[in-house]
Amino acid sequence: MPQPRMLPGPDGWGLGSPALQATRSTQARPRAGTGQQARIRLAGKALEHLPIAVAVIDRGLNLHYWNVQAATLLNLPLSMRDDMPPLAHALRDGGRLRPRQVARVLTLCDAGIEGEGQGGPSWLRLALGRQHSIHVKLHPMGQDRWVLGFEEQAPLGIAGADRHDAMVDPLTGLGNRRHFAETLADLLAECEPGTHPAVLLVDLDRFRAVNNAHGMAVGDAVLALVAQRLNREIREDTIAARLGGDSFGLLIANGEHAGALATRILGLFGSPFMVEDTLIRLSASVGIAVYPAHGGSADALLQHADVALYAAKAAGRQTWRMYDAGAASQAIARRTLEADLRVALSLGEIWLAYEPQRDAATRALTGFGVQIRWTHAARGPIPADTFLVMAQDSGCIGALHEWALTAACTDAARWPCDRSISLRLAAEQLDDPDRLKAKVSEALTASGLTPDRLELAVSANAILGREGQVAEALRHLRGLGARVSLTGLAAGWGTMRHLRAHPFDRVTVESALVAALASDPETTAMVRAAIGLASDLGIGSLAEGADTADLAYRAMELGCRTLQGALSGDALDAAGVSDLLRGSAAP
Known part of the structure; x- marks a missing residue:
């Protein structure tokens, strides 16, 4: 797997959680306050579900905490007789390790602390017999604390290793979904009045595009880096887990701090992730549910945090949302509609509309712009800007556009005239130029449509961020004989450079810009510059949304050669286009 250029990853034992930071035994802190007790319970519950012996030490090699597994494995007392006993005394008195082995553990700790964890977790192996040994790892935790993990290596058949594997995510070293759920359930079962733990669900935005563009190995490396950033930034009252795919969960003992934690998590994505020589830019969305206001059980909290996460994505991503009962119905309705979209193609609810394109000077019909439409069986027409965003969020946008490509080529090949069709590519299709080339070639071959149409x-x-893939994709498409156009001038003046950098055949002025020509001088100047540059480069131009005579005139005055909109004719289905072409002899 490609190696990230960052600090070494989690140690694979699930010891990286900052829930352990500055944690000490309850026996050593009999008068801890409510907030501190909540943090102690959270750390204790997290450790109970990881069958690993753990001890927390400071720079002076004094013990601040050990769990029951450590007491059992090393013959340590369940209660501290001293406030912070020296590690050397505890290991020596336990008698499980020989004096030379105790000395090796102390040397490991001294060396690791002296290096301030710069080399990642240090480890050693201590033999206990012919088939038994203890693996010891030292992991820096911050705040002058280090965690010692002791894992007994036993012959096959010992159940502890199996349970460990069942609780830890092997890719990131964080706890997995099962560990997270069991820790949450136990914490709620012992939650005292006045305490309000919270669940935060973190989902990486459009992570599928990373896998598509760079491969699963790079995607896995990025997930490991995300886990590292979570471990470095979250505080002592929090544990983190990977719940599956690109989803992470956090459990915080004090829900009053959940919003601040969510803000810090979003800040973790401000800088890109480096994997080998590739910079990966990501964002995340966060959903929050607080006990007991947003749910009295673990299942309810997880469900409502998921609803809040969906609301954050619907709000534009890169943000967080607290669960809101009033908005829950909207989120559920949107999720239901997204589920309907997944089966809409098979139900025949998705279809293509063709908007006539006409020569601005002669009014002759030159082609058709292809639009994807969805007519829901129960709800009727769904706006394109609604369901296309859903398709992108759910990861099916590429498949939807591939279907549109095949269907449009098939329709156009059956028309009695040789008018062209123009349809947009999804950004995700550009991530895999070879697949795009294959799909376009298949659509042209299967339909018999000539590539120049x-x-x-x-x-x-x-x-943006895909310059290399785009150049390769355009080279493939032009090699097949198809034409390519640039749209999206609303992104700003910077889009002009794309006209020079890539071999486009036409520039398209989208509807929003055409509508602004009547009132926005800056937009008019930008459109004039883009069309002028296109003309100088021998590139054609198309104005979408030229619905009125005034807008059509303004677009023509700026140099647009082709118009599309209500003034050029109503959008038609494939059969309607055939009737138009036959009945009017393709005017």
């Missing part, structure tokens, strides 16, 4: 539009926003 197919135009594929690329958004300027989709090019």
